[in-house]
Amino acid sequence: MLNVIIVDDEEFARSSLYFLLQENCENVHICGIAKSVGEARELLANFDVDLIFLDIAMPGKNGFELIPDAKDNHAQVVFTTAFDQYALKAIKANALDYLLKPIDIDELKETVDKASKMIRYSDQETDKKERLKNLSTALNEGAEIRKISLPNGQGYTLIGLNEIIRIEADSNYSVFHLADREKITVSRVLKEYEEILPENQFVRIHKSSIVNLNYLKEYNSRNGLEVVLKNGEKIAVSRRRASIFTEKVKLYTRLTSEK
CATH class of the missing domain: 2.40.50.1020 (LytTr DNA-binding domain)
Incomplete structure (x- = not known):
């Protein structure tokens, strides 16, 4: 059973992902839902979280700022994004999991299955940091991959x-x-x-x-x-x-x- 949290500032996005997970992923237990990075940090402090569905573009702090907390808690991250094609290229180039909104049920199931397997293994920390740094730089500066x-x-x-x-x-x-x-x-x-x-x-x-x-x-x-x-x-x-x-x-x- 995977302990999951959902982090998204949009109410419709939060509720729709919640119901998709409830209806289609039997091995998922949703510990909580957060509207911001701050609320997500509280959930991470109170629950043993395996997997975070994380929106990137949120008011105040963006999703990348939660990454250190996710790492400290050994939680896997799946980005949920409505980003443009360039941003998706950057995410794919860094081999990070993502779901494009509106979320497809089959893709969601596949992502949850993949996360279950990945949780058994941990990426080398230096590689993970480098991939996130590459992604953040590409998105924030509009730099070419x-x-x-x-x-x-x-x-x-x-x-x-x-x-x-x-x-x-x-x-x-x-x-x-x-x-x-x-x-x-x-x-x-x-x-x-x-x-x-x-x-x-x-x-x-x-x-x-x-x-x-x-x-x-x-x-x-x-x-x-x-x-x-x-x-x-x-x-x-x-x-x-x-x-x-x-x-x-x-x-x-x-x-x-x-x-």
Whole structure:
């Protein structure tokens, strides 16, 4: 049984999540509901909380300010947010659980099941702090994502985007080919990373390939359109993606020459 608290400043959001959990998640016990970070801290002081459903954008203190308290109480956090697409990219890039409002029942069930499993394991604290710091910086400063967290089974591996040479699809997995590192295989599909990564730097050139333009050496049409990377690898560009690829290269060249 998971001890859960809900933290949200909107009454409708609080009550709807409460009823969704009550009706669909038998292994959840709701200890309390809070309208603010201050009220949530009181609940954490009085209950042994396993899981927090936490809104981010609240008046006064935002949801991130509750994170140290959650960590001290060994509670898992799931963000509930109506944030825009950019914010969702930042959250996904840091491998943090979130539910997009209005909350979907199936996604809620999946999140609760995942939280049950994660509670048996604890992320390395340094990794957790770094991921939250990356997320907070990206959201508060509107900065472009510079690091990404890759789930590795026991926790997460933090890598800089400039370490990624290319990403290769392998069925329902994505294989990251990294500079000066061994490959990392992640149990997520390539499309998820296509949506997260900065589109002015990373281009999907084939149904099974995303390349980092920082590592592009040349492209040619000798054997159909193909790219040659700085490590010598040659990768085909699909006919359907060729025009988009060449436009992205032109934009990338212009942007890098302006720096």
